[in-house]
Amino acid sequence: MVRFFLVFVSTLALAFPAAAQKPYEPQVGQAGKDVIWVPTPDEVVDRMLRMAQVTSNDLVYDLGAGDGKIAIAAAKKFGARSVGIEYDVAMAKHAQGNVEKAGVAGRARIIPGDIFAADFSQATVVTMYLLPGLNMKLRPTLLAMRPGTRVASHSFTMEDWEADEISSMDGRRAYFWVVPANVNGGWTLEAGGERTELAFEQKFQKIEGTVGLGHTQGGLRDARLRGFGISFAWVDNNGVKRDYTGRVTGGKMEGSFRSDNGAEGRWSATKK
Numbered sequence: 045m046v047r048f049f050l051v052f053v054s055t056l057a058l059a060f061p062a063a064a065q066k067p068y069e070p071q072v073g074q075a076g077k078d079v080i081w082v083p084t085p086d087e088v089v090d091r092m093l094r095m096a097q098v099t100s101n102d103l104v105y106d107l108g109a110g111d112g113k114i115a116i117a118a119a120k121k122f123g124a125r126s127v128g129i130e131y132d133v134a135m136a137k138h139a140q141g142n143v144e145k146a147g148v149a150g151r152a153r154i155i156p157g158d159i160f161a162a163d164f165s166q167a168t169v170v171t172m173y174l175l176p177g178l179n180m181k182l183r184p185t186l187l188a189m190r191p192g193t194r195v196a197s198h199s200f201t202m203e204d205w206e207a208d209e210i211s212s213m214d215g216r217r218a219y220f221w222v223v224p225a226n227v228n229g230g231w232t233l234e235a236g237g238e239r240t241e242l243a244f245e246q247k248f249q250k251i252e253g254t255v256g257l258g259h260t261q262g263g264l265r266d267a268r269l270r271g272f273g274i275s276f277a278w279v280d281n282n283g284v285k286r287d288y289t290g291r292v293t294g295g296k297m298e299g300s301f302r303s304d305n306g307a308e309g310r311w312s313a314t315k316k
Contacts (some may be wrong), residue, residue, distance in 0.1 A: 068138050083110055084173050084198045088218055089117050091211050092196035095220040096169045098122040105129065105167040107159040107174065107182070112152070114171050119143075119152035124169070128154040129162050148170030165189060173198040187248075191225035191292065192271035206272075207247045222271045225247040225292035227315075233288075235301055235311035242313065256283050274299075 066195045084092075088286020092114070098104060100123035106114040110130025118126040130136040130188040139154040145243040155162075160181065164170065170186065170193065172179070179200050186195055187205075201207065207219040232239055241256035246269070250287075255278045265285075267276040274297060277287045288311060296316035302308040 054138065068134050078231065080250060082173075083113060085213075086113075086218050087112050087119075087213050088198050090121070091196060092218045092220075093118055093122055093169075095209055096171070096194040096196050097299060098124050098169055100124060102168045103127070104165060104169040104171060105164040107164070107170065107172040109139055109154050110173075112142045112154045114228060115152045115154060115246055116143055116146045116148055118169075118171075119148040120146055126152040127164070127167075128152070129157045129159050129164070130154055131156070131158055132235075167193065169194045169196070171196045171198075174200065176200045176203075186221075187223060189223050191223055193223040195223065197222045199279070205249075208249065224247065224269050225274070227251060227269060227274065227292055230316040231297070231313045232316060233297075233311060233313040236307070236309055251276075258310075268271045 066117065086131075092106075098118055102118075102124040103120075104115065104118040104127065105116075106125040106128040109115055109130040110157070112128050112235045115126040115128035118124040127137060128136075130139060133156045136154050136156040143149050143152045143154060167189070172182070172183070174197070179197060179202055183202050183205060184238070186193070199217060201219055205221065208222055209220040211218045211220075211287045224246075227244045229244065231242040231244070233242050242253060242264070244251050244253040244267070249269050251267045251269045253267055253276065254261045255264060257278075257280060260281070262278050262280075265277040265279070266287075268274070272292045273289075273291055275286055279285045284303050284305050286301055286303045288299060288301045290297050290311065296312065298310070298312040300308065301311050
């Protein structure tokens with residue numbers, strides 16, 4: 045009887061192979077580790093990648109890759125290298141199959157993993173469609189990435205880290221940020237053989253500050269920070285306005301300046 049049952053089961057498997065080995069197909073709304081799976085619409089994917097100005101020079105990491113569509117689009121449409129991180133092993137395998145079907149296996153891949161444990165520090169662009177609490181949990185990691193790293197999120201914000209751009213598409217929103225350098229605190233600036241003391245107060249990409257002008261603390265004008273790029277100006281004790289633009293690299297800044305009186309040159313600053 046046992047032998048007959050085994051033969052019967054084997055015969056069914058041969059007669060109905062699709063039923064015996066049904067391919068994995070994700071279902072919209074299926075539960076994941078921290079979220080349910082809902083794919084990002086194509087037009088939102090396209091806008092997110094365009095907001096980030098993705099090119100073939102970029103390495104895009106998609107956090108919570110789902111079926112792999114963002115990683116695939118980054119590689120196929122923009123020529124970037126891309127990696128999708130997906131917690132669900134079956135979904136990750138399915139997404140990798142989609143990568144191969146799309147013909148971009150040489151530039152894109154989907155890996156199983158936990159986005160809160162994975163190392164994506166080499167990314168130049170990070171994309172995601174997560175819940176607000178997960179965005180906030182990721183925020184310290186994102187802010188610690190290299191200044192200039194671009195971040196795009198479908199639907200959800202980073203609370204008081206205000207977006208640099210918000211795009212809307214048929215009621216859906218995409219948010220974009222550039223990771224800012226850290227300039228908070230005191231700096232000593234040298235230009236034209238003179239030393240000047242600066243102090244910046246920073247809240248994410250928004251900065252303001254003061255400059256030491258003898259016994260006067262002057263205010264900085266037009267202070268802006270975008271990634272590693274910085275600009276600011278002040279009016280000295282002779283009433284001459286000086287404009288500074290430069291680049292932040294760790295505890296140093298350097299760039300060029302121009303004054304209303306025609307003076308110009310190079311400057312550098314060191315953090316105290």
